[in-house]
Amino acid sequence: MAAESGDLYNTDDESNSHLDQEIILQDENFIQKIGQFYNQPDLSDVKLKVGSTTYFGHRFVLAKSSDVLGTMLYSNNWIQSSLPEITLEETEECQKYFDRFLRYLYTAEVKIHMDSAVAILLLADKYGVASLKNLCTRFMVEHARSP
Numbered sequence: 035m036a037a038e039s040g041d042l043y044n045t046d047d048e049s050n051s052h053l054d055q056e057i058i059l060q061d062e063n064f065i066q067k068i069g070q071f072y073n074q075p076d077l078s079d080v081k082l083k084v085g086s087t088t089y090f091g092h093r094f095v096l097a098k099s100s101d102v103l104g105t106m107l108y109s110n111n112w113i114q115s116s117l118p119e120i121t122l123e124e125t126e127e128c129q130k131y132f133d134r135f136l137r138y139l140y141t142a143e144v145k146i147h148m149d150s151a152v153a154i155l156l157l158a159d160k161y162g163v164a165s166l167k168n169l170c171t172r173f174m175v176e177h178a179r180s181p
Contacts, residue, residue, distance in 0.1 A: 068140055088119070095139060
């Protein structure tokens with residue numbers, strides 16, 4: 035059966051035998067490979083200045099992990115979007131843990147304790163990283179102490 039002119043593909047079973055193919059994912063391996071570029075100048079296309087510290091970044095990774103950073107890095111409406119170094123204003127407490135937040139964007143892992151949980155949660159909220167917000171919230175609930 036031939037596809038009609040408006041059809042995207044032919045629905046004939048024989049012509050779609052390629053649909054029986056399997057897609058195999060190795061997400062962990064992919065994340066490990068992306069993680070090796072955390073704060074590395076190799077292939078870096080942006081620097082993030084947070085307080086007195088400068089981090090090497092990769093626009094694609096940052097935009098994929100954070101809608102807010104994606105907008106900041108790729109929007110023509112944001113003044114710093116095309117600059118090679120972007121200054122991010124953070125509180126002193128958030129500056130102390132920005133490296134952990136940034137590492138999470140590359141590795142999907144975070145080193146967290148009660149002293150850092152609130153600052154990392156604030157960063158996750160500010161930059162729209164829902165998965166990290168959920169991890170921080172769950173950590174704080176599980177480690178909350180009764181008065």
